[in-house]
Amino acid sequence: MAHEDGTPGPDGKVEQLDALVIGAGPAGLMAAEELARAGREVAVVEAKPSAARKFLMAGKSGLNLTKDEPFERFVAAYGEAAEWLRPMLxxxxxxAVKRWAEGLGQELFTGSSGRVFxxxxxxSPLVRAWLGRIPATLRLGWRWTGWTGEAWRFETSEGQSLLAPRVVVLVLGGASWRRLGSDGAWAAWMAEKGIEIAPFKPANMGFVVDWSDHMRPHFGAPVKAIRLIAGEKSVRGEAVVSSRGIEGGGVYAVSAAVRDGAELALDLTPDLSEGEVAARLAKKPRKQTLSRYLGKALGLDPVKRALLQEWGRPLPEGQELARLIKRLPVRHQGPRPMDEAISTAGGIPRAEVDEALMLRKLPGVFVAGEMLDWEAPTGGYLITGCLATGRWAGRHAARWTP
Structure with missing residues (x-):
């Protein structure tokens, strides 16, 4: 992808373009590639000084591209949006995501959970290869700020620029991680055009906990081999105790249900039934401390024992203690701030776009990625959803003529 420095269109002068993609995240790059493949002349504008910043940040802890599992199970992870996204997925x-990454020279492996990396x-190697393959121009430091008349208005390092593209794909992300470019500012400009916006909500986030002092030694500690329960949602996973609260992959997997009102609980011994826990507790020697016995008989490590005390004291005995260990209520003060969330729910709802992801009220303007009102857990679903909607919007935008 060729870079363009400077501002081709000076203040007050409108530059004519064929196809414009606003946002250079994974959905935007996928849309740009599809447009270019179809023969459209594509310009990609990005507000930040470099492309794919959130994608690159996700890759710092291991880039989980997708989840290799039966398709129906995969689609079900998208919840209420599964029917909408099915044809795109x-x-x-x-x-297809695996073939795409391999086509960019990336060797992949699949973990025991089905996650693909x-x-x-x-x-970074994937992004470099991808940018090198897309025949489009990339204008960095261009921030979309709405419209001037019919022209699309941008603030750049050299002042204001106005663009008049024949077709546009909007891929501006949700409303989390502002420093990486997703700030949700576009919602106000969409609303000016009469487009309904579903309120943004944090997704894949941790929860605030006002810990007592005895938890301080455990800040940063992983809580392994647990089951997290939120209403009808139940997943086996891990969590992390942080100074801010409780977070981690297992928490993210149930965070939407908790955000929407379900109570969160932890099963500290997912491999044992309540009856088995009770039977082991009944064998505790009189002279042995409960804490030591919980570690020896039930395998509860120090952080699990600390959590049991934090949310369960004064601890009951017998069957009641077994029940508490199997369903320990998590007392929290709500989600962490939205800007800390990995992703967001809300945005442009299904009713505002047609089957091609074109805005019904703005013909020739297509939308993809987290701008759309869908959410999915981490574990490969988010990135796959962005790539899928980006490809779908790009392919349909390529066919658009005013």
Whole structure:
């Protein structure tokens, strides 16, 4: 992808373009590639000084591209949006994502949980290869600020620029991680055009906990081999105790249900039934402390024992203690701030776009990625959803003529 420095369109002068993609995240780059493949002349504008910043940040802890599992189980992870996204995921699901990454020279491996990663465990080699493959121009430091008349208005390092594209794909992200470019500011400009916006809500986030002092030694500690329960949602996973609260992959997997009102609880011994826990508790020697016995008989490590005390004291005995260990209520003060969330729910709802992801009230303007009102857990679903909607919007935008 060729970079363009400077501002081709000076203040007051409108530059004519064929196809414009606003936002250079994974959905935007996928849309740009589809437009270019169809023969459209594509310009990609990005507000930040470099492309794919959130994608690159995700890759720092291991780039989980997708989840290799039966398709129906995969689609079900998208919850209420599963029916809407199904045709897009049928075209760009787990197997297609794997082929796409391999086509960019990335060797992949699949973990025991089905999560798919590049062998190098980071995003930068993939992004470099991808940018080099897309025949489009990339204008960095261009922030979209709405419209002037019919022209699309941008603030750049050299002042204001106005663009008049024949077709546009909007991929500006949700409303979390502002420093990486997703600030949700676009919602106000969409609303000015009469487009309904579903309120933003944090997704894949941790929860605030006002810990007592005895938890301080455990800040940063992982809570392994637990089951997290939120209403009808139950997942086996891990969590992390932080100074701010409780977070981690297992928490993110149930965070939407908790955010929407379900109570969160932890099963500290997911491999034992309540009856088995009670039977082991009944064998505790009189002279042995309960804390030591919980570690020896039930395998509860120090952080699990600390959590049991934090949310369960005064601890009951017998069957009641077994029940508490199997369903320990998590007392929290609500989600962490939205800007700390990995992703967001809300945005442009299904009713505002047609089957091609074109805005009904703005013909020739297509939308993809987290701007749309869908959410999915981490574990490969988020990135696959962005790639799938980006490809779908790009392919349909390529066919658009005013």
């Amino acid at each position: 049928e075209e760009m699901g787990p197997q 590049p062998e190098v465990m980071k995003a």
